[in-house]
Amino acid sequence: MDRRGTKRRGENIEVAEPRNKLPGPAPSMPTDPALYSGPFPFYRRPSELGCFSLDAQRQYHGDAQALRYYSPPPTNGQGPNFDLRDGYPDRYQPRDEEIREGLDHLLRWLLDHRGQLEGGPGWLAGAIVTWRGHLTKLLTTPYERQEGWQLAASPFQGTLYLSEVETPAARAQRLARPPLLRELMYMGYKFEQYMCADKPGSSPDPSGEVNTNVAFCSVLRSRLGNHPLLFSGEVDCIDPQAPSTQPPTCYVELKTSKEMHSPGQWRSFYRHKLLKWWAQSFLLGIPNVVAGFRNPEGFICSLKTFPTMEMFEYVRNDRDGWNPSVCMNFCAAFLSFAQNTVVQDDPRLVYLFSWEPGSPVTVSKHQDAPYAFLPTWYVEAVTQDLPSPPKTPSPKN
Numbered sequence: 001m002d003r004r005g006t007k008r009r010g011e012n013i014e015v016a017e018p019r020n021k022l023p024g025p026a027p028s029m030p031t032d033p034a035l036y037s038g039p040f041p042f043y044r045r046p047s048e049l050g051c052f053s054l055d056a057q058r059q060y061h062g063d064a065q066a067l068r069y070y071s072p073p074p075t076n077g078q079g080p081n082f083d084l085r086d087g088y089p090d091r092y093q094p095r096d097e098e099i100r101e102g103l104d105h106l107l108r109w110l111l112d113h114r115g116q117l118e119g120g121p122g123w124l125a126g127a128i129v130t131w132r133g134h135l136t137k138l139l140t141t142p143y144e145r146q147e148g149w150q151l152a153a154s155p156f157q158g159t160l161y162l163s164e165v166e167t168p169a170a171r172a173q174r175l176a177r178p179p180l181l182r183e184l185m186y187m188g189y190k191f192e193q194y195m196c197a198d199k200p201g202s203s204p205d206p207s208g209e210v211n212t213n214v215a216f217c218s219v220l221r222s223r224l225g226n227h228p229l230l231f232s233g234e235v236d237c238i239d240p241q242a243p244s245t246q247p248p249t250c251y252v253e254l255k256t257s258k259e260m261h262s263p264g265q266w267r268s269f270y271r272h273k274l275l276k277w278w279a280q281s282f283l284l285g286i287p288n289v290v291a292g293f294r295n296p297e298g299f300i301c302s303l304k305t306f307p308t309m310e311m312f313e314y315v316r317n318d319r320d321g322w323n324p325s326v327c328m329n330f331c332a333a334f335l336s337f338a339q340n341t342v343v344q345d346d347p348r349l350v351y352l353f354s355w356e357p358g359s360p361v362t363v364s365k366h367q368d369a370p371y372a373f374l375p376t377w378y379v380e381a382v383t384q385d386l387p388s389p390p391k392t393p394s395p396k397n
C-alpha cells in the first residue's frame with residue numbers, strides 16, 4: 001500500500017504557488033477514491049493507554065471523573081420520548097470555541113506519561129500524535145464534497161504532531177452559524193444527557209445543565225500500515241453491561257439524526273452520515289453507535305444500535321457508497337506523504353497541509369507564529385529530559 005502511494009506521488013508532482021518555502025517543486029497528493037481501492041491496510045486493534053477528563057471549567061484532570069455510564073430507557077413496549085429542546089438556551093453552557101486548544105490537553109497527558117509508554121524505548125519517536133477527530137477527517141476525505149481542512153504538522157524528536165487549523169471558511173461559517181444549527185448542536189448533547197448516568201446503575205438526570213466544556217477523553221495506541229499512532233478521542237459513555245469490560249470495547253458512541261420515512265432518506269443516511277459515524281468509531285475501536293431519531297418537533301421517539309463493524313454492509317452494494325479500504329488506504333498514504341515531506345526535526349517548523357474538495361492536498365512550510373502549535377512548556381519539558389549535548393566538539397568531530 002505504501003509502495004503504491006509512493007508511486008502515485010511520483011507521478012503527480014506538481015508545481016504549487018511560490019508562497020511556500022519548500023525546496024524545489026512542491027509535492028501534492030490526489031484524493032480520488034479510485035486511487036485508494038485495494039485491500040484493507042493493517043490497522044492495529046486500538047488499545048487504551050490511559051485517559052483524562054476536562055471539567056465544567058475546561059480544566060484538565062488526569063483521571064476518568066468525566067466518564068458517564070450508558071443508561072438507556074427501559075424497553076417496555078413504548079419508545080422513548082426525549083424532548084431535546086428542553087433547557088435550551090437557559091440550561092446550556094457551551095464551550096468557548098474561540099479558545100484554540102490545539103493538542104494541549106493531549107500533550108499534558110503525554111508529558112505525564114511519556115516515561116511509562118509501552119512499545120519499547122523509542123516507540124514515541126516513530127509515532128504520530130494527534131486527535132482522533134483529525135484522523136476522522138482524513139478517513140472521510142476521499143468522499144467529502146463540502147468541507148476542506150488544514151492540518152499543521154510539526155516534527156519534534158522523531159514524533160510527528162498533527163493539529164488541525166480552522167480554515168477561514170470554517171471560521172466564517174462558525175461565526176455565522178444560524179440559530180437553528182446552534183440549537184441542533186445543543187440537541188445532540190441533550191440526547192447524551194438523557195442516555196447517560198453519572199454513576200453505574202443510576203439513572204440519567206435531564207434536569208441539570210448541559211455543559212460542553214466537560215469531556216472524557218481516551219488515549220489510545222494503534223498503528224496504520226507502518227505508522228505507529230498515539231491519539232485521543234472524546235468518549236460519550238461506558239456500557240457497564242458490555243460483554244467486555246476492557247476499554248475501548250465497552251465504550252458507546254451516541255448520535256442523533258432526523259427521523260427517516262422514505263427509502264431515499266435511508267439511502268442518503270447510509271451514504272453520508274454512516275460514513276462519518278463509522279470513521280469516528282472504527283478509529284477508536286468503539287463497537288456500537290446508538291442512534292436516537294428525532295421528529296420535526298425535536299423529540300427522540302426511537303433508538304437504533306448500529307454495530308460499527310456492520311455499517312459498511314449498508315453501502316457495500318451501492319455504487320455511490322463508501323468503502324472502508326479507500327478511507328484507510330488514503331489515510332495511510334497521507335501519513336506517508338506527511339512523513340516524507342517533513343525532513344527537518346524542529347518544533348518551530350510547521351508543514352501546513354491544505355485540502356479543498358475537488359483538489360489535491362497541497363503543502364506549505366512555515367516557521368513560528370501563527371502556525372507553530374507545540375507549546376513552550378511541552379517543548380522545554382521534553383528537551384530537558386534529553387542528556388544535554390556536549391559543550392565542546394568531541395575529538396571525533
Ligand code: GDP
Pocket residue numbers: 097105131132133134136215217232233234235280
Ligand atoms: P471528534 O471526534 O470530532 O469529536 O473529536 P475528538 O474526539 O478527537 O476530540 C478531541 C478534542 O477536541 C476533545 O477535547 C473535544 O472536546 C474537542 N472537540 C471536539 N469537537 C470539537 C469542536 O467542534 N470544536 C472544538 N473547539 N473542540 C472540539
Ligand code: MG
Pocket residue numbers: 236253254255
Ligand atoms: Mg456523540
